[in-house]
Amino acid sequence: MHSLPQLLELLDRYAADHPFPAAPRELYEPCEYILTLGGKRLRPAALLMGYELFREDMAPALPAAWAVELFHNFTLMHDDIMDAAPLRRGKPTVHTRWNTTTGILSGDVMLIRAYSQLAQAGSPEVLSDLVHTFNRVAREVCEGQQMDVNFETRPDVNIPEYIRMIELKTAVLLGGALEMGALCARASRADVEHLYHFGRLAGIAFQIQDDLLDTYGDPAKFGKQVGGDILQNKKTLLVLKTLEVAPEADRRALQAQMQTDAANPVEKVAAVRAIFDRSGIPDLIAGEKQHFQDEAFAHLDAVAVPDGRKAALKGMMEDLLVREY
Amino acid sequence: MHSLPQLLELLDRYAADHPFPAAPRELYEPCEYILTLGGKRLRPAALLMGYELFREDMAPALPAAWAVELFHNFTLMHDDIMDAAPLRRGKPTVHTRWNTTTGILSGDVMLIRAYSQLAQAGSPEVLSDLVHTFNRVAREVCEGQQMDVNFETRPDVNIPEYIRMIELKTAVLLGGALEMGALCARASRADVEHLYHFGRLAGIAFQIQDDLLDTYGDPAKFGKQVGGDILQNKKTLLVLKTLEVAPEADRRALQAQMQTDAANPVEKVAAVRAIFDRSGIPDLIAGEKQHFQDEAFAHLDAVAVPDGRKAALKGMMEDLLVREY
Numbered sequence: 001m002h003s004l005p006q007l008l009e010l011l012d013r014y015a016a017d018h019p020f021p022a023a024p025r026e027l028y029e030p031c032e033y034i035l036t037l038g039g040k041r042l043r044p045a046a047l048l049m050g051y052e053l054f055r056e057d058m059a060p061a062l063p064a065a066w067a068v069e070l071f072h073n074f075t076l077m078h079d080d081i082m083d084a085a086p087l088r089r090g091k092p093t094v095h096t097r098w099n100t101t102t103g104i105l106s107g108d109v110m111l112i113r114a115y116s117q118l119a120q121a122g123s124p125e126v127l128s129d130l131v132h133t134f135n136r137v138a139r140e141v142c143e144g145q146q147m148d149v150n151f152e153t154r155p156d157v158n159i160p161e162y163i164r165m166i167e168l169k170t171a172v173l174l175g176g177a178l179e180m181g182a183l184c185a186r187a188s189r190a191d192v193e194h195l196y197h198f199g200r201l202a203g204i205a206f207q208i209q210d211d212l213l214d215t216y217g218d219p220a221k222f223g224k225q226v227g228g229d230i231l232q233n234k235k236t237l238l239v240l241k242t243l244e245v246a247p248e249a250d251r252r253a254l255q256a257q258m259q260t261d262a263a264n265p266v267e268k269v270a271a272v273r274a275i276f277d278r279s280g281i282p283d284l285i286a287g288e289k290q291h292f293q294d295e296a297f298a299h300l301d302a303v304a305v306p307d308g309r310k311a312a313l314k315g316m317m318e319d320l321l322v323r324e325y
Numbered sequence: 326m327h328s329l330p331q332l333l334e335l336l337d338r339y340a341a342d343h344p345f346p347a348a349p350r351e352l353y354e355p356c357e358y359i360l361t362l363g364g365k366r367l368r369p370a371a372l373l374m375g376y377e378l379f380r381e382d383m384a385p386a387l388p389a390a391w392a393v394e395l396f397h398n399f400t401l402m403h404d405d406i407m408d409a410a411p412l413r414r415g416k417p418t419v420h421t422r423w424n425t426t427t428g429i430l431s432g433d434v435m436l437i438r439a440y441s442q443l444a445q446a447g448s449p450e451v452l453s454d455l456v457h458t459f460n461r462v463a464r465e466v467c468e469g470q471q472m473d474v475n476f477e478t479r480p481d482v483n484i485p486e487y488i489r490m491i492e493l494k495t496a497v498l499l500g501g502a503l504e505m506g507a508l509c510a511r512a513s514r515a516d517v518e519h520l521y522h523f524g525r526l527a528g529i530a531f532q533i534q535d536d537l538l539d540t541y542g543d544p545a546k547f548g549k550q551v552g553g554d555i556l557q558n559k560k561t562l563l564v565l566k567t568l569e570v571a572p573e574a575d576r577r578a579l580q581a582q583m584q585t586d587a588a589n590p591v592e593k594v595a596a597v598r599a600i601f602d603r604s605g606i607p608d609l610i611a612g613e614k615q616h617f618q619d620e621a622f623a624h625l626d627a628v629a630v631p632d633g634r635k636a637a638l639k640g641m642m643e644d645l646l647v648r649e650y
Contacts, residue, residue, distance in 0.1 A: 028472055107433075112464050128449040139434060
């Protein structure tokens with residue numbers, strides 16, 4: 001079996017062997033560009049690890065793994081336009097470096113390219129299964145993005161809706177990647193489903209952790225500006241939980257904070273954190289995260305292969321889910 | 326065999342039986358909306374006619390036919406954003422009626438929905454063939470759109486490049502639709518290819534005709550404003566041919582016209598038409614169109630089924646290609 005660095009090396013080599021066409025340059029250069037911005041290749045690595053639970057001849061799983069990474073980057077390219085985001089990982093986004101037309105069209109061709117990669121995968125039967133899973137997940141990711149857009153202007157978002165949004169927008173793709181790894185390996189229906197739910201639930205836990213880290217993360221480790229969600233008045237899980245459990249005075253204070261732009265950002269972050277802290281929100285949210293995490297690993301435990309084979313996948317996911325805050 | 330109105334009725338019924346999901350409404354309503362703007366369903370009808378050359382049990386071809394129509398409408402939704410087009414068929418475009426975010430995201434889900442429809446088509450073997458064709462055509466359509474975008478700012482476009490652009494941007498989808506009809510029917514490789522080239526070449530002829538009609542069409546029949554290309558200073562085939570064959574004075578006069586906005590639209594259209602007419606451009610372009618049309622029908626003739634079976638497909642395509650100017 002392969003270590004994570006070995007799998008990433010295999011992926012890099014596969015990608016290098018399958019570059020975008022050279023022309024039209026204006027169409028494909030942005031696709032190559034976004035792939036160089038230093039993503040962690042988490043989803044394709046998960047697909048390969050899911051596959052390797054059952055089989056070790058990695059070649060049949062690489063096209064599907066790369067398809068998932070291309071799909072993820074297609075969503076980034078289009079989401080960055082919708083969010084009017086100037087930067088991604090500290091570099092200009094595609095629509096900023098080029099223009100909106102380029103961001104749309106290069107994103108489109110990247111999605112189509114994802115399907116083309118998928119079509120390289122194995123027998124017609126495997127392809128048929130993969131396309132069905134990929135279609136379902138791709139549709140759900142769009143639905144999650146739409147929910148996220150809707151939430152920006154909706155005053156009455158509740159926690160189950162929020163969890164459903166992060167599930168669709170990001171978690172199902174991690175679940176789908178693991179499912180596709182199992183499909184490539186012709187695993188049993190039961191194991192395919194356990195792997196899907198493992199990824200989906202771990203993905204939800206990961207997003208909950210992301211909300212926590214945005215406010216409570218160690219600035220040295222987090223990689224983004226701590227307090228960014230507070231300054232953008234984002235309706236994160238911390239906010240929704242506060243509006244559910246805090247005393248009325250704190251609920252009002254939080255709503256007042258969210259209706260104004262920060263005159264003093266440091267003060268605003270401190271004030272909102274104090275509101276969260278008074279109701280023990282960090283522990284409540286950490287508990288929510290743990291709940292999804294436990295459910296996730298129960299599904300991994302249920303996959304019918306020896307525990308030893310699961311070590312790499314378990315280790316990678318644990319690393320992702322134990323980041324301190 | 327079915328008449329064109331019968332095929333369109335089958336398609337309408339199929340579409341009605343396969344609506345978009347109800348939620349999130351903001352995502353799917355624009356998809357239903359653009360499908361009601363009165364497109365002619367030319368591409369899916371061609372797919373069904375291609376299929377019916379070989380088989381008459383229409384059900385296996387309907388999902389692929391609808392997939393092609395969904396793909397076409399996805400391209401319209403995104404192209405309208407890129408072209409900043411306020412209207413389509415006299416109605417507000419999606420990004421105008423809603424906003425750019427909606428135009429991007431609903432377009433994305435429509436493309437994914439096209440693949441989902443495709444995945445309903447028949448056996449894994451047929452699906453594998455269909456996905457390969459669909460991917461190739463979808464990629465080429467994006468490449469054609471990029472070439473079209475590039476041409477707007479390039480001063481040195483030549484006629485072969487222009488033909489290649491219209492081939493990729495629009496003709497390969499008609500060719501691909503016919504190819505997919507033949508694939509659904511499990512036709513021979515040779516017949517699949519003849520049908521692809523029939524559609525592709527007829528599609529080029531159709532686009533050339535569109536350039537001609539835009540300047541020389543009967544306003545009562547054309548459906549768009551005659552002279553629109555001239556007023557937008559578009560580098561159509563008429564312009565490129567004039568720059569190739571006209572005397573220097575006329576070439577300069579045309580370039581001068583194209584570098585200014587029209588103070589008097591009627592005068593500008595008349596002046597540019599006079600330049601075209603002096604070099605016999607309409608007849609030259611009609612000759613180009615005839616060349617592609619003849620090549621197209623030679624491929625239809627070569628399909629190994631009795632001529633009688635080809636009558637409906639031949640009739641539909643002839644109707645499209647004999648519009649007077």
